Amino acid sequence: MPEQFKMGDIVQLKSGGPPMTVRSIEAINGECLCEWFGGGHALKTHRFLSETLKRAEVSEELSLADRIAEARKRVARAEGQ
Numbered sequence: 001m002p003e004q005f006k007m008g009d010i011v012q013l014k015s016g017g018p019p020m021t022v023r024s025i026e027a028i029n030g031e032c033l034c035e036w037f038g039g040g041h042a043l044k045t046h047r048f049l050s051e052t053l054k055r056a057e058v059s060e061e062l063s064l065a066d067r068i069a070e071a072r073k074r075v076a077r078a079e080g081q
Contacts, residue, residue, distance in 0.1 A: 003050065003053070003055070005032055005050060005053065006022065008021065008022060008065065009021070010055070010064055010065075011053040012054055012055075014052055014054050018036045018038075019036065019056040019057075019064050020036040020056070021034065021035050021065055021068055025050075030049070031050070032048050032049075032053060033046075034048055034053075035068055037067060037068075043071045
């Protein structure tokens with residue numbers, strides 16, 4: 001049975017990659033919509049099957065959730081211009 005995740009969990013692909021924050025979960029198929037920062041600090045989003053994800057190790061420095069919140073503020077300011 002695949003691991004169960006909830007909104008706000010920090011996850012990573014089982015094959016590796018950056019830590020990602022679970023933004024939402026599809027009720028029907030359990031797909032997780034995840035957000036993370038790619039090259040150039042661009043905020044990325046993608047849906048992943050929960051079977052391909054695992055819980056990520058979380059650093060106590062600036063959390064990914066905090067970085068996502070800051071990126072959303074920057075995007076909102078840029079769209080308002």
